[in-house]
Amino acid sequence: xxxxxxxxxxxxxxxxxxxxxxxxxxxxxxxxxLYWVRQAPGQGLEWMGWINPKSGxxxxxxxxxxxxxxxxxxxxxxxxxxxxxxxYDDTAVYYCTKGHFGCxxxxxxxxxxxxx
Amino acid sequence: DIQMTQSPSSLSxxxxxxxxxxxxxxxxxxxxxxxxxxxxxxxxxxxxxxASNLQSGVPSRFSGSGSGTGFTLTISGLQPxxxxxxxxxxxxxxxxxxxxxxxVEMK
Numbered sequence: 001x002x003x004x005x006x007x008x009x010x011x012x013x014x015x016x017x018x019x020x021x022x023x024x025x026x027x028x029x030x031x032x033x034l035y036w037v038r039q040a041p042g043q044g045l046e047w048m049g050w051i052n053p054k055s056g057x058x059x060x061x062x063x064x065x066x067x068x069x070x071x072x073x074x075x076x077x078x079x080x081x082x083x084x085x086x087x088y089d090d091t092a093v094y095y096c097t098k099g100h101f102g103c104x105x106x107x108x109x110x111x112x113x114x115x116x
Numbered sequence: 117d118i119q120m121t122q123s124p125s126s127l128s129x130x131x132x133x134x135x136x137x138x139x140x141x142x143x144x145x146x147x148x149x150x151x152x153x154x155x156x157x158x159x160x161x162x163x164x165x166x167a168s169n170l171q172s173g174v175p176s177r178f179s180g181s182g183s184g185t186g187f188t189l190t191i192s193g194l195q196p197x198x199x200x201x202x203x204x205x206x207x208x209x210x211x212x213x214x215x216x217x218x219x220v221e222m223k
Contacts, residue, residue, distance in 0.1 A: 035212070045152075045160065045203055047212040061211045095159055101166055102150035102207040106159040 002026040004096050004107035011113045012086050019082040020110045022096030029077035030054040033099035036070065036081045038092040039109075046092075050099065051079055086114045118142050118206055122215025128223040135191040137202055137218045144184045145208035151180055151189045152203045154217075160203065164189065194220070 007021040022034065036048040049060035051070040058070045064083075072079045083090060091114045097103035119142035129135050139149070147167035152160040162171045164180035167187055177192045191198055199222055204215040 044217045045205075045214040047214065049211075059210060097160075101169075102148070102162070102205055102212075103152075103160075104162055104165070104171070106161070109159050 002098065002105045004098060004105055006094075006096060006107040006110045009111040009113070011115060013116055014087055014114055016086050016114075017082055017084045018086060018112050019080055020094050020096075020112070021078055021080050022107050023076070023078045024098070025077065027098070029072075030074060034072070034079045035097045035099055035103060036068075037095045037097060037103075039095070040089070040092045043092075048081070048094075053079060083112070086112075088114050090114050117211055118145060118209060118213050120204055120206055120213050120215040122204055122218055124218060125216060126219040126221060128221050129194050130223045131194055131196060133194045135194055135198075135220060137189045137204075139182075139187045139189075139204035139215045141185045141187075141206055141208075145206045147183045148206060148208035149180075149182070149187050150205040150207065151178075152205060153198075153200050154203065155200045163202075191220075 003025045005023045010018050012018050030053045033050045035050045038046050051058045053072045060068050067084050069082045093109040093111050095109050096107040098105045121140045123138050149167045151164035153163050154160040163174050163178050168180045179190045181188050202218045
């Protein structure tokens with residue numbers, strides 16, 4: 001069965017960086033885009049961008065350009081998303097989700113807390 | 117960017133009720149729409165894709181309809197496990213955008 005397993009919760013200081021991983025299993029990793037979505041506490045869902053695991057091509061939402069980097073390691077079927085220059089507004093649960101007519105499977109989420 | 121306007125933002129209902137949630141897109145998105153269910157502390161779960169196709173394993177009391185700019189999610193016979201927040205997601209063009217969410221609460 002398809003599974004996306006994300007890395008554990010992180011606490012970071014303002015200005016620091018965080019890298020979240022998303023390990024895929026149960027399907028061919030290179031055949032589906034992976035998307036990243038975040039959700040601030042008590043808020044709705046916010047789309048951040050995608051990575052094509054086959055080519056490594058990425059597309060980042062305008063809001064995150066220059067601050068978010070998406071990469072992958074096909075040898076271990078894992079995608080990564082790094083957010084730089086963290087601010088308090090980046091406190092959120094970050095999800096990876098597999099693309100197929102939208103988003104079909106979701107990771108369990110990674111809570112990133114930005115706190116001094 | 118395509119704006120997704122979802123309504124209502126919340127509703128109160130009883131077990132057995134028929135519930136309808138709507139999403140309106142600011143421009144036509146064909147049928148490139150998901151409906152997602154999210155329970156507190158959990159990741160979203162897809163219920164519907166291509167506006168009206170039921171995700172495998174999802175109960176048939178959930179149904180979706182619409183095309184272009186207007187979409188509806190219907191729950192026919194609300195069950196206790198259906199109390200949750202529901203979101204629409206358009207994947208017609210980047211950036212993908214979500215509705216604001218509809219919280220379905222117990223009356």
